[in-house]
Amino acid sequence: MISVDELRSSFKGQVTTDGDTDYDISRWAKSAVRKAKYVAYPVDAEDVSKAILFARANNLELAICGGRHSTAGASSSEGGLVIDLGKKMNNVRIDAEKQLAYVQGGARWGAVDEASMKHGLVALGGVVSDTGVGGLTVGGGYGWLTGEHGLVVDNLVSATVVIASGEILIASETENADLFWGIRGGGSNFGPVTEFVFKLHKQRSDVYFTELVFASAKLPQILDEVEGWLKDQCPKEATHLAFAGGPDGSPCVVLFGFYNGSFEEGEARFGRFAALGPLLNKTRSLPYPEINNVLEFSIGENRLFRGAFLPKFDKKVISRIDAARQKLVAEYPSTAKSTLVLELYHFGKVSSVPIDATAYPGRHGNSNIGMVFEWSDESLSSQARQISKSVMGDITDEETSGYGNFCDADVGRGKDRVMEQFGSNYTRLAIIKRKYDPENVFHRWFAITPA
Ligand SMILES: Cc1cc2nc3c(=O)[nH]c(=O)nc-3n(C[C@H](O)[C@H](O)[C@H](O)COP(=O)(O)OP(=O)(O)OC[C@H]3O[C@@H](n4cnc5c(N)ncnc54)[C@H](O)[C@@H]3O)c2cc1C
Known part of the structure; x- marks a missing residue:
């Protein structure tokens, strides 16, 4: 067992509980609010890893929170631990030369638009600037530029993912390619994405x-x-x-x-x-x-x-x-x-x-x-x-x-509904789930049963 004091002593961000000033469980939809035991605000992937290991050691349910827009309560947890990336992991960095955006897992689309358009570049994002990059991306992602650039997941070049074991992995076409396949539509089933790297496109003003x-x-x-x-x-x-x-x-x-x-x-x-x-x-x-x-x-x-x-x-x-x-x-x-x-x-x-x-x-x-x-x-x-x-x-x-x-x-309607949601991609998702999250630690969205 790791105590919360032990977690706090090595955590660079903040771990809050009900009554603390910064404890914040509000959501876009009031009906999606759940009373978490802890809300952790990590500053980097290492913090995220520590929060996962702490929750698992203490048998606490885990939820990952990005932009707070889920109406299903998928980014909330009753009595568990929420890893809320939105408070301290919302930075956006643009590499204009390579036409890439490095976006932390808790950023919102407005921040991406603002940073990239300074360079006459755009990432394909959602139609409401306040929505989170995190949930919108791992679920697929449509926006006004979909006709020209496809889905948000089609513009993802790589991602940093913290998996259930606490390991920090890079996922791309060449590294952990199965995980990269899974996070492009498989939602929060594989763990928090702490950084997304998106392809940028030239965009008129x-x-x-x-x-x-x-x-x-x-x-x-x-x-x-x-x-x-x-x-x-x-x-x-x-x-x-x-x-x-x-x-x-x-x-x-x-x-x-x-x-x-x-x-x-x-x-x-x-x-x-x-x-x-x-x-x-x-x-x-x-x-x-x-x-x-x-x-x-x-x-x-x-x-x-x-x-x-x-x-x-x-x-x-x-x-x-x-x-x-x-x-x-x-x-x-x-x-x-x-x-x-x-x-x-x-x-x-x-x-x-x-x-x-x-x-x-x-x-x-x-x-x-x-x-x-x-x-x-x-x-x-x-x-x-x-x-x-x-x-x-x-x-x-x-x-x-x-x-x-x-x-x-x-969300939460059982395995048959999850299988229906992912259709012909379900079997492969279940195999990847077994590899990266065999105990179904990340189950707050359409939870894939490990094969
Ligand atoms: C006003 C509004 C406008 C919308 N517009 C669009 C749109 O234009 N296009 C579109 O495709 N969808 C749109 N959506 C749907 C939107 O994609 C989902 O609501 C999405 O889940 C929001 O993500 P979030 O990070 O804000 O939400 P959250 O509630 O924080 O998270 C939602 C889900 O994503 C997971 N998640 C969040 N961040 C991460 C992360 N970094 N790593 C892993 N998992 C993560 C959570 O665990 C949870 O399962 C809209 C929704 C709303 C409410």
Whole structure:
């Protein structure tokens, strides 16, 4: 046994417990908060290793925390030890000459954008600057630049991982290649990544961005127009359709359009939507990092993510998203802030990589549907999973698993659900899990059973 005092005496960072000033278990979603016995804030991989060994010696559950956005509680632990990388391991270093970003495991995407864009370079990251690099990367990773550069995992060059034995390993195509394969989509199953090295791309400074808010009655015309736009969608552009409540609560559809080019080029592609008569039109050129600040969410509400794949652009199914949301809000008014999003990226680059090239399984050209199920009536907390499931059931014809980072509602649902999530990549993941985490120490996300 190692005592906490022994751990503290050799720890360069901080080990806190309830009552300490810096003990912080807050999360993006209030419903994901769990009362950890210890929250450790390491400063480097050696600290992380010590925290793992301490937790294992004391039979404490381990959770890894990056940007705190999991709504499943995957980065939290009731009574265990949280390795929170976000406080003291969030540095970003750019090697402009080699076009590489060295990003510590607790950094957020905004910091990566800011550091890289000073050099006219960009890493493919998520669409909200506040989300963590850690969870978004190990789960796969989509962003506005996915059409041009693929998934975040496709841009990962190497990583430093601290495995369950406490060893600090480099994972890349040439070192521990199986581990490198596993962390590119296998989530937090293999241990904390203390540093990611990403490929950077040349990026123009200003990009085109449009936000058009429509009354949801316009949905049929919007979908006809989107169908036309999709026919010659190019890798530089993407659309999100968000189904939400407007300022007065009435249902609306928000079309976000991104074009990695000039205002004129963007208008040539997206002007067609403004012609449909939106209630609100915010169209402009913005510095690239700022488009990742457009989508803002308050922090600390009850929220649960649920995801599904949309196999093809099916207007009937998409119309059901709007109808299902309206039905939900009519039945449970405290869910009025719930939002559903359909992400329409160009999938050429993503699907050019074979499904077995990385652990990430969702490369079949399907669009993501993501639901942020939000509720203020606390009495709904115990039913959130079930209610959100029935909303998704109203939309999709059959139960399809979705992008893992949007499937929080199904985390912890047992081995069959985990196998479904990873599909044909599960068998290899289980073998790699046996090698690097045979006792399933890292089990807070879709936990792979060691083979
Ligand atoms: C507002 C919002 C916007 C989003 N936008 C996008 C988007 O544009 N694209 C996209 O692909 N996804 C997006 N997501 C989903 C997002 O990818 C997941 O929520 C992701 O888990 C967030 O990671 P995090 O580090 O912030 O969360 P955390 O809660 O800290 O962690 C989530 C999971 O990742 C693990 N983890 C975190 N850091 C590390 C690390 N360094 N090493 C190993 N495991 C780690 C945790 O253990 C946990 O299992 C969004 C989510 C939200 C809430």
